[in-house]
Amino acid sequence: MYRIVTKERLNPVIDYMEVEAPAVARKAQPGQFVVIRVDEVGERIPLTLADWDSKDGTITLVAMQVGTSTHKLASLNAGDKLLNLVGPLGLASDIERFGTVVCVAGGVGAAPVFPIARALRQMGNRIISILGARSKDLLFWEERLQSVSDELIVTTDDGSYARKGVVTEPLKEMLERSERIDRVIAIGPAIMMKFCSLTTKPFGVPTFVSLNSIMVDGTGMCGCCRVSVGNVTKFACVDGPDFDGHEVDWDLLFKRQQTYLDEEKRSLELWKSCHCRNA
Numbered sequence: 001m002y003r004i005v006t007k008e009r010l011n012p013v014i015d016y017m018e019v020e021a022p023a024v025a026r027k028a029q030p031g032q033f034v035v036i037r038v039d040e041v042g043e044r045i046p047l048t049l050a051d052w053d054s055k056d057g058t059i060t061l062v063a064m065q066v067g068t069s070t071h072k073l074a075s076l077n078a079g080d081k082l083l084n085l086v087g088p089l090g091l092a093s094d095i096e097r098f099g100t101v102v103c104v105a106g107g108v109g110a111a112p113v114f115p116i117a118r119a120l121r122q123m124g125n126r127i128i129s130i131l132g133a134r135s136k137d138l139l140f141w142e143e144r145l146q147s148v149s150d151e152l153i154v155t156t157d158d159g160s161y162a163r164k165g166v167v168t169e170p171l172k173e174m175l176e177r178s179e180r181i182d183r184v185i186a187i188g189p190a191i192m193m194k195f196c197s198l199t200t201k202p203f204g205v206p207t208f209v210s211l212n213s214i215m216v217d218g219t220g221m222c223g224c225c226r227v228s229v230g231n232v233t234k235f236a237c238v239d240g241p242d243f244d245g246h247e248v249d250w251d252l253l254f255k256r257q258q259t260y261l262d263e264e265k266r267s268l269e270l271w272k273s274c275h276c277r278n279a
């Protein structure tokens with residue numbers, strides 16, 4: 001069992017948790033993830049390692065409530081335990097000296113971007129981060145990202161905070177100004193990662209995205225996380241989750257992400273009705 005040491009609500013739909021998992025904390029690298037199961041009837045869900053502390057033996061998870069398992073997770077508090085947790089899984093992000101790297105974080109993507117930006121900066125890269133959310137109340141970790149960036153641009157779709165608009169706008173402006181950009185990392189909703197990749201493609205700037213395909217085992221055995229990159233079938237859990245955004249078959253990803261929409265909706269309605277009755 002994996003004890004939750006700290007839990008905080010970062011915004012109405014996103015929770016922060018520090019969880020005791022010493023073996024994972026010892027080996028964690030930026031870009032990797034864990035697969036957790038909240039309880040005996042819970043499904044396995046992948047969550048990125050947003051941070052870790054090998055001395056304390058804890059890992060940080062940041063989860064957005066979208067369906068049954070993430071709502072269940074959000075209902076736990078410090079002192080509660082997760083039934084299973086396996087990791088670190090997936091390949092670590094490429095951390096090299098590239099030059100100037102733009103790290104684009106959309107919504108909950110701020111959490112996975114943070115350790116990558118930090119490691120890239122420690123490697124001597126200049127980091128420009130772009131942090132975007134639909135509105136001010138959904139933004140989080142602005143200060144954390146600032147602390148690992150040479151420059152930070154914040155956007156909200158509705159203009160309720162900082163610059164109004166979506167993250168691809170400042171990205172495009174930078175590219176059009178012919179600023180030297182050696183690499184772009186974009187993490188967030190699949191649609192945002194697709195448009196970041198489309199924005200950088202004409203400029204030929206290598207762009208890496210973290211694919212959030214549906215996963216089950218997370219170890220390359222079930223095939224559930226199948227994606228197509230450069231017309232080659234890959235398993236996001238063992239060949240990724242980071243991939244060249246210019247080569248991803250985005251339509252296939254969107255289609256596969258929607259495979260169980262009806263079941264997911266029914267499951268959440270059922271869980272909410274039971275949970276609210278018992279609350």
Ligand SMILES: Cc1cc2nc3c(=O)[nH]c(=O)nc-3n(C[C@H](O)[C@H](O)[C@H](O)COP(=O)(O)OP(=O)(O)OC[C@H]3O[C@@H](n4cnc5c(N)ncnc54)[C@H](O)[C@@H]3O)c2cc1C
Nearest residue numbers: 045046047048062063064067068069070212213214215264
């Ligand atoms: C490698 C990886 C790392 C991830 N890291 C994070 C993270 O750090 N924080 C975070 O909030 N989310 C993260 N996700 C997404 C998270 O796993 C899903 O939101 C979660 O599995 C949804 O479970 P649910 O039961 O709450 O919702 P469900 O009812 O299962 O689904 C609700 C919606 O979420 C999407 N979804 C469902 N299952 C998955 C899945 N396994 N992976 C991706 N999308 C899914 C579907 O589009 C669906 O419409 C990550 C996904 C991957 C693949």
Ligand code: FES
Nearest residue numbers: 218220222223237
């Ligand atoms: S999650 Fe099963 S193969 Fe990747």
